Amino acid sequence: KQEVTQIPAALSVPEGENLVLNCSFTDSAIYNLQWFRQDPGKGLTSLLLIQSSQREQTSGRLNASLDKSSGRSTLYIAASQPGDSATYLCAVRPAGGSYIPTFGRGTSLIVHP
Amino acid sequence: ETGVTQSPTHLIKTRGQQVTLRCSSQSGHNTVSWYQQALGQGPQFIFQYYREEENGRGNFPPRFSGLQFPNYSSELNVNALELDDSALYLCASSAGHYNEQFFGPGTRLTVL
Secondary structure: OOOEEEEOOEEEEEOOOOEEEEEEEOOOOEEEEEEEEEOOOOOEEEEEEEEOOOOEEEEOOEEEEEEOOOOEEEEEEOOOOHHHOEEEEEEEEEOOOOOOOEEOOOEEEEEEO | OOOOEEEOOEEEEOOOOOEEEEEEOOOOOOEEEEEEEOOOOOOEEEEEEEOOEEEEEOOOOOOEEEEEOOOOOEEEEEOOOOHHHOEEEEEEEEOOOOOOOEEOOOEEEEEO
């Protein structure tokens, strides 16, 4: 059974810092991995989708990397801003026919001015 | 392009009642998935509909059921509500099983 862990659970940083959020998964047989952002009480906003054959994806100040062999993905946020404050979740879809995703519990990020 | 919408936004029910939640998928998407998210947890997969048929189900009892309509909108029905059903219910649509998922704003269900 796939398990997804996100560390740290919470993070508070000053504005302008570059930061890295981690997502670890136990079964490396994945189809893809998707990063989301969630504001309190709201739905999820898709940030980046990485296919299993890819090593990284970039969108603006965000860069996500994937290392299947070690069961890890990282989300890099450059020059953080207060508007980046949210919970960041990763979701892993398995390879091999079952596409049911497994989510981590998220990293709660606060960027203070 | 219209995004994923859900209704209602909030709902309060009492134990034992039944509830129906609705989701309109993003234009061009034929796949809808439903999730339950308890406070402080990641979303838990309930089931997925593809072209009007359920084709994947998570670890949820049969009192959680759903429908997908020809226009790919979807309903989630929960019978015999329990206190533990209180959660944020999220709908996501995608253009196929494995493609990028786009989520709606969610329905907050409170069971008293």
